[in-house]
Amino acid sequence: MRKFLFEITYSINPKMRDEYLGVINQMKEIINAREGIQYSVFESDKSKNNFTEIFLCDSEEVYDKLEEEEHERLNPLNERIVMEFAIQKKTFYTTKHEV
Numbered sequence: 001m002r003k004f005l006f007e008i009t010y011s012i013n014p015k016m017r018d019e020y021l022g023v024i025n026q027m028k029e030i031i032n033a034r035e036g037i038q039y040s041v042f043e044s045d046k047s048k049n050n051f052t053e054i055f056l057c058d059s060e061e062v063y064d065k066l067e068e069e070e071h072e073r074l075n076p077l078n079e080r081i082v083m084e085f086a087i088q089k090k091t092f093y094t095t096k097h098e099v
Helices: 014-032 058-067 072-085
Strands: 005-010 035-042 050-057 090-097
Touching: 005 058, 005 072, 014 035, 014 050, 014 072, 035 058, 050 058, 058 072
Parallel strands: none
Antiparallel strands: 005 050, 005 090, 035 050
């Protein structure tokens, strides 16, 4: 099976940074407890408060299973990121498969 990469990029309101980091820590606890997924969040060196969430999964099916099984816990956290923290409620995402 090919590995699957899912990236979400956005900028956050600087005034909400501490709350945002708290939400990210909650997400890390939930996601990284699962097998077959490595979840990390990176901040741009060039643009403070610009973040990229990276899900590196053993397969796309592993990612789909995460969304299915952890929907109730992750959806409210994701919603907060988009609705409360992301500037203009904009996020950009890409998906990639290992070659």
